[in-house]
Amino acid sequence: MSSNVLPTGRPVKTTGLHSGEIAPGVAKVDPIIVADNITRTFGGLHAVDVAHLEIPRGAITALIGPNGAGKTTLFNLLTGFDKPNTGTWTFDGKSISGMSAFKVARLGQIRTFQLTKALGLLTVLDNMKLGAKGQRGEGLFSSLFPALWRKQDQELEARAQELLVKFKLDAKSADYAASLSGGQRKLLEMARALMSDPTLVMLDEPMAGVNPALTQSLLDHILDLKKEGMTVLFVEHDMAMVSHIADWVIVMAEGKIVAEGPPEIVMKNPAVIDAYLGAHLDVDLGVVTGRVNEKGEQL
Numbered sequence: 001m002s003s004n005v006l007p008t009g010r011p012v013k014t015t016g017l018h019s020g021e022i023a024p025g026v027a028k029v030d031p032i033i034v035a036d037n038i039t040r041t042f043g044g045l046h047a048v049d050v051a052h053l054e055i056p057r058g059a060i061t062a063l064i065g066p067n068g069a070g071k072t073t074l075f076n077l078l079t080g081f082d083k084p085n086t087g088t089w090t091f092d093g094k095s096i097s098g099m100s101a102f103k104v105a106r107l108g109q110i111r112t113f114q115l116t117k118a119l120g121l122l123t124v125l126d127n128m129k130l131g132a133k134g135q136r137g138e139g140l141f142s143s144l145f146p147a148l149w150r151k152q153d154q155e156l157e158a159r160a161q162e163l164l165v166k167f168k169l170d171a172k173s174a175d176y177a178a179s180l181s182g183g184q185r186k187l188l189e190m191a192r193a194l195m196s197d198p199t200l201v202m203l204d205e206p207m208a209g210v211n212p213a214l215t216q217s218l219l220d221h222i223l224d225l226k227k228e229g230m231t232v233l234f235v236e237h238d239m240a241m242v243s244h245i246a247d248w249v250i251v252m253a254e255g256k257i258v259a260e261g262p263p264e265i266v267m268k269n270p271a272v273i274d275a276y277l278g279a280h281l282d283v284d285l286g287v288v289t290g291r292v293n294e295k296g297e298q299l
């Protein structure tokens, strides 16, 4: 068990992440992502409509919200897999708005997908090696000197094997990725993301489809990312997991950020409870998003 866990078994939370009163879009003491006016429409649908958003560095932030809230679309935009209608954002102080996914990844912002993208007809080890960035064999000059890329290939393989041991996938190294279980593929995706030494790891529903036997292992790996100095942003529907490991929670509904804060505060927010538990509460999500007023009238 990692040392960032209290004797009670609960992970140590990182606090003091924001500055000023807690509200959607609140400033962070040390933000790794700062985004403004990001909108993405599909036909008439406003999938994402985020006025201002900051993601705290060195912490684990959960992005939650009901189905269709815009979480994956926001992930796609921030990682260059989709283009917004409007919006600007920075990663680590550099403007990356509109930058291609490939370049964003090279800068150290890596993501995984809701449906894992492991290449089934490649071995687990080859999947890992594909995750590395800046491979020398890619360039024309270095490709002319096999000794250069052979040495690098050995280094990559050593790094991949080390990560596979850590993620308990080393016994599967020579197997096709297609033969792995859903949970093992999630582990492979996370291990592969680490091949490029990322600064920010974005995980889209890391727990979905993972059987209980692998859940603890995945949780520990996510906590380890923070321990090793990385920032984590993840989308998740499992609220127990969110309150267990997240230092900060951001809630989306109908494309907007409707609440954010430390999990113990956000989880008590009536709009959040409403979104997840369908409880009969006096605050409608529509009120929070500005779609309807307190009387339920469309605005």
Ligand SMILES: Nc1ncnc2c1ncn2[C@@H]1O[C@H](COP(=O)(O)OP(=O)(O)OP(=O)(O)O)[C@@H](O)[C@H]1O
Pocket (backbone or CB within 6 Å): 042, 045, 047, 065, 066, 067, 068, 069, 070, 071, 072, 073, 074
């Ligand atoms: N490529 C697309 N074309 C048309 N509509 C889309 C497209 N991608 C997303 N949408 C719509 O945008 C809205 C936001 O979808 P998104 O997948 O981002 O939500 P989500 O919060 O990630 O949901 P879930 O939790 O179910 O994954 C939804 O209404 C969805 O149907």
